[in-house]
Structures are given as structure tokens and as C-alpha cells.
Amino acid sequence: MSSQLEMNEEFMKAVERGDSITYITCLLNMGVDINTHDEYGNTLLIQACLNKNKEMVEFLLTKSADVNGAGEKGWTALIVAVLLGCDDIVEVLLNVKDVNVMKKDDGGMTAxxxxxxxxxxxxxxxxxxxxxPADINDNIGCTPLCWAACLGHVCCVDVLLKHGASPKHKSELLGSPLEIAKEKGHSDVVEMMKEAIRLTSHPYVEGRMSVMRHQYQQTIAQQESEIMRLRTATADTFDFSPTLDP
Known part of the structure; x- marks a missing residue:
């Protein structure tokens, strides 16, 4: 048992050091657990993400590393890659069939x-x-838009609003994204929120337009029906059949 434990520890250290794939493969061939973890609960895959080692991440995934395994603070490999802003590793992880993009950490926060x-x-x-979902909640009822608004991240706010995030979604602790932005003094974000709220009237406008289009179509149908009736009446009055010479 101690020998297996030592091998697992060496495996973790090898990944942490960024050792070669060849050496890692040798350890795997010796029966090391691909999902072994360190004293913080971090898996090999999480450690590879912490190292920003895309090649190692890809390799471990080919060896069936648990993509959803959680370590310290409940962070998964995906959350770690997101925290570090590693777009390329995030893309690798998102292409794994079983990845849980909505898995929450200990604070209820998702990637x-x-x-x-x-x-x-x-x-x-x-x-x-x-x-x-653009309005997914964490443990205190905050959405991604709440945090982006709180920190004045204009570009993130813009993207989230365009994907339907609600400026009025209430967090019991912090309030709505609009209220948060006002409190933090992010005037540009506040204006974006107000514009988004104004635009929420569009579904009503679109609904009215839909009714008007329907009414218009009914009018056209009635007119076409009347034209057909007049044509039939005219055909009954006049004989338009061809006259054959004897």
C-alpha cells in the first residue's frame, strides 16, 4: 500500500514539476491512479491546469482523467483554467464530452x-x-452579471446583456446588477443597464406588431375572398367559353 501511495505522490510531483510525457507514461504503466490527488484535493488534471500546461492537460484527458473532479475550494479543472484566463485550455476542457460546465464550487460559483x-x-x-444560463445563481443569489457590474467590467456586462442577462435580477445580499453598479459608481455600466431595461419593452412592441400583421393578413384574406366571389359571379353572367366554328 505504501509503495502505491509513494508512486501516486511521485506522479503528482511529476505533473507539478512539468516532467515529460514519457516519464508520466512510465508511471501510469506502473499502475499509478490517474485521478490521484494531493493534500489539497487537487487532481493531476487540476495541477496541469495550474501549471498552464496544455499538453499535459490533453494527455491526461486521453488517459481518462476525471474532467469534473474538484479540489481545493471545490474548483474543477475548468474553473481553474478560467481563473487563470487560459483560453486554450478552457477550449480543450469544453470539448470533453462529459464536462459539467455548470458545476459549482464551494461558494456556488460556476466557471x-x-x-x-x-x-x-x-x-x-x-x-x-x-x-x-446567463442568469445562473451562486450561493448568495448573484449572477455573473452581478459580479461584472460590481467590478465595472464593461465588456463582460455588454456580452451578458446581449445574451439575455437581467439587470433587475435580485440578489438578496447585494441587490440587482443595476443597484450594484450604481452603488459602486460605475456610471457607464449603469447606462448600459438602463438601456437594456428600456429595450425589454421590445417584446411588447413585437407582440403588438405580430397582432397587427395578423390583422392585416386577415384583411388581405377577406379581400381575396371577395375578389374570388366577384370573379365567380362575373363568370356566371358572361359566357367566356370558346366559340367553335361549325
Whole structure:
């Protein structure tokens, strides 16, 4: 048992040091657990993300490393890659079939919460493209927009608003994103929020236009029906059949 434990520890150290894939492969062939973890609970995959070692991340994934394994603070490999702003590693992880893009850490924050908090705009957009809800809550009811608004991250705010995040979504602790932005003095973000709220009237406008279009179509249908009736009446009055010469 101690021998296995020692090998697992050596495996973790090898990944932490950034040793060669060849050496890592040798350790795996000796029966090392691909999902072994250190004293903080961090897995090999998480450690590879901490090292920003894309090659190692890809290699460990080919060896069936648990992509959703959580370590310190409940952070997964994806959350760690997001925190560090490693767009390339985030992309690798998102391409894993079983990755849980909405897995929460100990604070109830998901990858997109952290991306918004650290102003990683490209990652925010990429996560939204994976059907992550724009208004997903953490443990205190804050959405990614709340954190982006709190920190004055204009670009992240813009992206989240365009994907339907609500400026009026209430966090019991901090209030709505609009209220947070006002309190923090982020006037540009406040104006963006107000504009987004103004534009929420569009569904009503579109609804009215839809009714008007429907009414218009009914009018056209009635007119066409009347034209057909008149044509039929005219055809009954006049004989338009061809006259054949005897």
C-alpha cells in the first residue's frame, strides 16, 4: 500500500514539476491512479491546469482523467483554467464530452461566474455558447452579471446583456446588477443597464406588431375572398367559353 501511495505522490510531483510525457507514461504503466490527488484535493488534471500546461492537460484527458473532479475550494479543472484566463485550455476542457460546465464550487460559483469576475470576455462568450444560463445563481443569489457590474467590467456586462442577462435580477445580499453598479459608481455600466431595461419593452412592441400583421393578413384574406366571389359571379353572367366554328 505504501509503495502505491509513494508512486501516486511521485506522479503528482511529476505533473507539478512539468516532467515529460514519457516519464508520466512510465508511471501510469506502473499502475499509478490517474485521478490521484494531493493534500489539497487537487487532481493531476487540476495541477496541469495550474501549471498552464496544455499538453499535459490533453494527455491526461486521453488517459481518462476525471474532467469534473474538484479540489481545493471545490474548483474543477475548468474553473481553474478560467481563473487563470487560459483560453486554450478552457477550449480543450469544453470539448470533453462529459464536462459539467455548470458545476459549482464551494461558494456556488460556476466557471462563468469566475470568468465574469475576472473579466475574461472571450471565455464568458464561449461558456454562453455551451448553453450556460446567463442568469445562473451562486450561493448568495448573484449572477455573473452581478459580479461584472460590481467590478465595472464593461465588456463582460455588454456580452451578458446581449445574451439575455437581467439587470433587475435580485440578489438578496447585494441587490440587482443595476443597484450594484450604481452603488459602486460605475456610471457607464449603469447606462448600459438602463438601456437594456428600456429595450425589454421590445417584446411588447413585437407582440403588438405580430397582432397587427395578423390583422392585416386577415384583411388581405377577406379581400381575396371577395375578389374570388366577384370573379365567380362575373363568370356566371358572361359566357367566356370558346366559340367553335361549325
Amino acid at each position: 462563468i461566474h469566475h470568468a465574469a469576475m475576472w473579466n475574461h470576455v472571450i471565455i464568458v462568450e464561449r461558456l454562453l455558447s455551451c448553453s450556460v
